[in-house]
Amino acid sequence: MGVNEVGRALPQTVLREATDRRLLDETIRQGRTTRAELADVTGYSRPTVSEAVRRLVEAGLLDATGLKETGRRGRVGTFYSLGAQAGWVLGLELDQSGVHARTADLSGATLSDLRRRPTPPGDVSALVESVRAAVQAIPAGAGPLRAVGVSIANPVDPVTHQTVPLAGTPFPEGLLSPTSMIGDLVKAPVLVDNDVNLAALAEHRAGRATGEASFAYVYVGAGLGVGLYIGDQLIRGAHGLAGEIGYLPGASAPTIAADLAAGGLGRTDAPSNDVAAALMLLDRGDEAALRVLAEAVARAINSVAAVVDPALVLLGGPVGTHPALLPRVREAISFPGPTRIEYGGLGTDAALHGAVQVAVEHARAAAVAV
Structure with a gap:
């Protein structure tokens, strides 16, 4: 019988869902596996695994996809994989x-x-x-x-x-x-x-921040933003406004976003950065544009680092991932902590x-x- 952290027995439905989810996840992770292998890797008893696999097959979440020779006379195992109609x-x-x-x-x-x-x-x-x-x-x-x-x-x-x-x-x-x-x-x-x-969640699950308990994902595109993971938790704030770094005070304008606009990187027809123009200027090696961008991004990172001290900062977004930006941002950082600054691993499709x-x-x- 399952017991929770204060010693009370967990409802059977909770245990059943947890068991089925663990076995579904493990089967998907392996791609193809047997009930015996699932029992070995999860520590569940073989009868528990057999019953859970039966439920998953009946629900269409797993399919039996072939036989496996066990090496023991007369004994074979059945492979299971994600169901073709699982959804x-x-x-x-x-x-x-x-x-x-x-x-x-x-x-x-x-x-x-x-x-x-x-x-x-x-x-x-x-x-x-x-x-x-x-x-x-x-x-x-x-x-x-x-x-x-x-x-x-x-x-x-x-x-x-x-x-x-x-x-x-x-x-x-x-x-x-x-x-x-x-x-x-x-x-x-x-x-x-x-x-x-x-984007931060994706980097944490399967990108460059995998295994990092505390990191920041700084997005630079039409807008500016930062996704924060602190203690393995995504921080959204009370109103969902955590990470709106475009509204931080700028160096020569009321906000960082306004700094970029004043530096010639804003659109004339919308309150946003001109991504196409920024990328063109960076591709051409325009020193003024690169300086404006690097200083704005570094200013945001300095503020974030001073408050939450992340182990890692990732740059993302269509402008943030430009190869010319990272070296200049590193040069412009003034925060004294040992924060690593890298590009995100999932590119512009991270979100x-x-x-x-x-x-x-x-x-x-x-x-x-x-």
Whole structure:
């Protein structure tokens, strides 16, 4: 019988869900395995594993996929793998660069990928139309759609899960609830979070921050933001506003975002950085643009490091990952701590990776729930 931390017996349904989830996760991790191997690696008894595998097969989450010779006369084992009809998830990324949709199976393996061009700044109707078109165009996976993860370039309240309107947001058209955009098109939970938080989560799960208990992910693109992991916990803040570094005081302007605009890197038709122009200037080796960017990013990192002292800072986003930026940011850092500064490992798709990962984790948990 299972016992929790204060010595009370756990309900059987909780134990059953935990067992089924552990065995589903382990089977997916191995790709193909037997009940005996699952018992060995998890420490569960063989009868417990056999009963859990039976439930997972009946639910369509696992399939028997062949026989394994055991080396003992007359004895064979059965291989099990993720079920062909186990279901799939959808990840969406909504930001100034357009709409990016990706489907994946419950292992997180990509099934299909679709991009749509950016819509006019501030045009809510055009964004909604583009998001709906992407959801309707991307091919479905096998089995049920189990969850939709949405990355959006605005802060998201951790309690209400609604986008938070801020003055001067670089993505004002993205303030509408994604659930209201596509809720009638998908029959699955819609899980919404801020793009930088999801990028940090993805780096923590499968990127360069794997194994790091405390790190910061600094995003530089149309907007500025930082995702914070402290003590293995993603920090969102009371209102979802933790990490809005674009609003930190600038060197010669009211905010860091305004510093970049004053340095010629802002768009004239929207309250955001001009990503295309910034990348062009960096590609050309424009010293003035590089200095403005490096000093702004270093100023943000100095502030973050002085408050939370992360072991690692990762640069991400379409501008943050430019190869010219990292060396200059390192030179401009004044914080005396031994913080390492590196590029993120998942490139400019980090936020979409995070949206898919959140959907996969939710889908697996919900699939084994009694």
